[in-house]
Structures are given as structure tokens and as C-alpha cells.
Amino acid sequence: MGTIKRDWLDLSKSFPLQVSDNIGVVPDFNRLHWHDSLEINYVKQGEGIYLINGRTYTMREGDIILLGPNDLHRAFETRDLVLQVTVFDSALFAADQRYEPDILAPFTEMNIRFDNLLDRDNPAIGELRGLLLDMQREYRTRADSYRAVMRAQLARFLAYVNRNFSKAPVGSASRLRGKQSLARSVLQAIHEDPVRAWTLQELADIAHLSPSRFSAIFKQTVGTSPLNYCLQIRIGQAIQLLESTERKIIDIAAECGFHNLSNFNRVFSTHVGRTPSQVREGRQKQ
Structure with missing residues (x-):
């Protein structure tokens, strides 16, 4: 029997960031898969189950799930599930890492400082939801300079996750890495x-x-x-x-x-x- 294969996501090389809504669970989500791209799932509606690296997460409206490179995952719908899916390439922030080396830490330090399912009771979760919705509006309308706005919103999202959702000090994370x-x-x-x-x-x-x-x-x-x-x-x-x-x-x-x-x-x-x-x-x- 063959191994579980990697998915290759077709992101634009000029702007490797895309946002879409999945109503229910499409076939690509309903099978066990993994990919190099970074992914943010926002549950707009309904309920479902995520299997990530052997762990089961129950997701409900308002939840935010982060999927890092090589995370083996699969989603199931249990009731009226609508997922906003944001996918991007880490290369989008290559230049930023000179000044903010930890900008991608929510993904690169998954299971060390961060969990796949962000704490739904954290007071900062509301601001993250707003940023994701704002990014999708920019992506849909594509007004002047929408790429710059989306990139800035995503950077702000990552910074707020880094600031508010880390479960271990940076020093201990470097030892664990x-x-x-x-x-x-x-x-x-x-x-x-x-x-x-x-x-x-x-x-x-x-x-x-x-x-x-x-x-x-x-x-x-x-x-x-x-x-x-x-x-x-x-x-x-x-x-x-x-x-x-x-x-x-x-x-x-x-x-x-x-x-x-x-x-x-x-x-x-x-x-x-x-x-x-x-x-x-x-x-x-x-």
C-alpha cells in the first residue's frame, strides 16, 4: 500500500496568499493529507472534527485552527460547517524575518509554543477573527493595493498569535526546538x-x-x-x-x-x- 502523499497547493508565485470559503467538507479536506504551505482555518459556521497528527479536535463556530508544514490532517463535518481557509507560502515573509525572526513561530513552533487549535476563551481571539474577515474582504474586492493590505493584516495576525497565544517562554522553546x-x-x-x-x-x-x-x-x-x-x-x-x-x-x-x-x-x-x-x-x- 502507498504512503499518504503530500499535496502541492497551486499558489500564485507573485502573491502566494489566497482566501476561500469551504461549505461542508470538500474531498481534499475529507482525506488525510499534508502540504508545505501554511494554513489558517476559521470556522464561520457550524461544527466539525479535525484530525491533526493523530489528535482529535472538536471545532465550532468562531474557532481558529493553524496547520503548519507537514501537519497530517483531515476534516469532518458534523453540522452545517463553513470554513474560511487562508493559505500562504512562508516566502511571503522572507524579508520580515530579518527584523522579526519569530514572525512564523505560530507555525514553526507548533506543539512547542503553540497549539493547532487556538484557545477560544482567549480575549484576543476576537481581534484575530476580525483580521481574517478583513483579509477575505480585501481578497474579494481587490481594490488598489489590496496585496499590501492583506500582507499587513496577515503579519498583524501572526504577531498577535505570537504575543497572546504562546504557551511557553521563548527561552524554553529554543531548548525544545x-x-x-x-x-x-x-x-x-x-x-x-x-x-x-x-x-x-x-x-x-x-x-x-x-x-x-x-x-x-x-x-x-x-x-x-x-x-x-x-x-x-x-x-x-x-x-x-x-x-x-x-x-x-x-x-x-x-x-x-x-x-x-x-x-x-x-x-x-x-x-x-x-x-x-x-x-x-x-x-x-x-
């Missing part, structure tokens, strides 16, 4: 053999660490435990097969490393919020 490299080789191995029944010892051996030390570092940098991440990858493969083939569910479960159908159904429902049969039926209705 080095730990990310320890997880990268492990993530690569998992993605090269996604349905393998990895053990914690095998993964720790790749990082040349004890299982307990490796598990702590992996959770700190990725946001979930190593085995839960592996489980989510296997579930993602099962979803792709449910949606793209007519194979029996028991055969899909076995190919994805689940040798007990009732256990597969239970684990799948816990992580996805729907049964395998419901995922297949939903795809057939699209």
Missing part, C-alpha cells in the same frame, strides 16, 4: 511503512533513545504519543480504502493491521466519530 529533529527520522520511517504494527521499542531504536525518553520527546514535539500517531496513520489508510474501493470492510481492516473486525470498528469509531460503514456510505452519496 532541537528535540524536533529526533522525531523526524521516526516520522519518516512510519510514513514509509504506515500499516506496520510498530512497537514503542522499534521506534525508540530509530531515535537511539530509551522508550520512555523517546515517548516523552515525541509527544512533546508531535502532540500525541508515538503509538497513537501510528494508529491514526493506519486509520487514515483504512479511510482511503473505504472511500476509493468496494473491498469488504473486514479485508480493509486486515490490510491496515487490524486483525479483529470488532476491535477495528470500535477503534475507528472512537477516532473518526463515525463507523467504517458510515464513512463508506457518506462517500457514495457525494
Whole structure:
């Protein structure tokens, strides 16, 4: 079985920033995917579920979700979901990093200083919502100098996230940043053999660490435990097969490393919020 592939987003080279509304969950969002571009999701309406790097987030109206480079993610609609999606290339702020090196920290230090789902109770969240809506208005009307205005609004958004939503001091973040490299080789191995029944010892051996030390570092940098991440990858493969083939569910479960159908159904429902049969039926209705 192939690995989960990277998406290549078609952003304009002259101005790599775009804003759009997704009503419901379009197919590209409804499958497990990742990309190099940076992404901001604002829930304008309704409710849904986001699976990000093996963690499940419930999203509702007013929530803001940040997706960094290489974040493995997938969205589900639970009720009348409308997402404003802002996507941009980090190159947009290449010059700014000379004067403000941490401008992209909300993405580059994800799971170190920042969470994917911004705290909905933070008093600063309202101002962030306003900036995202203002950016979309500029993008739609395209009045004179709209690119400069949008870029300034996005820079302000990032600065306010940096200022108000960091969960760790900058000093501790710099110490934690080095730990990310320890997880990268492990993530690569998992993605090269996604349905393998990895053990914690095998993964720790790749990082040349004890299982307990490796598990702590992996959770700190990725946001979930190593085995839960592996489980989510296997579930993602099962979803792709449910949606793209007519194979029996028991055969899909076995190919994805689940040798007990009732256990597969239970684990799948816990992580996805729907049964395998419901995922297949939903795809057939699209």
C-alpha cells in the first residue's frame, strides 16, 4: 500500500496568499493529507472534527485552527460547517524575518509554543477573527493595493498569535526546538511503512533513545504519543480504502493491521466519530 502523499497547493508565485470559503467538507479536506504551505482555518459556521497528527479536535463556530508544514490532517463535518481557509507560502515573509525572526513561530513552533487549535476563551481571539474577515474582504474586492493590505493584516495576525497565544517562554522553546529533529527520522520511517504494527521499542531504536525518553520527546514535539500517531496513520489508510474501493470492510481492516473486525470498528469509531460503514456510505452519496 502507498504512503499518504503530500499535496502541492497551486499558489500564485507573485502573491502566494489566497482566501476561500469551504461549505461542508470538500474531498481534499475529507482525506488525510499534508502540504508545505501554511494554513489558517476559521470556522464561520457550524461544527466539525479535525484530525491533526493523530489528535482529535472538536471545532465550532468562531474557532481558529493553524496547520503548519507537514501537519497530517483531515476534516469532518458534523453540522452545517463553513470554513474560511487562508493559505500562504512562508516566502511571503522572507524579508520580515530579518527584523522579526519569530514572525512564523505560530507555525514553526507548533506543539512547542503553540497549539493547532487556538484557545477560544482567549480575549484576543476576537481581534484575530476580525483580521481574517478583513483579509477575505480585501481578497474579494481587490481594490488598489489590496496585496499590501492583506500582507499587513496577515503579519498583524501572526504577531498577535505570537504575543497572546504562546504557551511557553521563548527561552524554553529554543531548548525544545532541537528535540524536533529526533522525531523526524521516526516520522519518516512510519510514513514509509504506515500499516506496520510498530512497537514503542522499534521506534525508540530509530531515535537511539530509551522508550520512555523517546515517548516523552515525541509527544512533546508531535502532540500525541508515538503509538497513537501510528494508529491514526493506519486509520487514515483504512479511510482511503473505504472511500476509493468496494473491498469488504473486514479485508480493509486486515490490510491496515487490524486483525479483529470488532476491535477495528470500535477503534475507528472512537477516532473518526463515525463507523467504517458510515464513512463508506457518506462517500457514495457525494
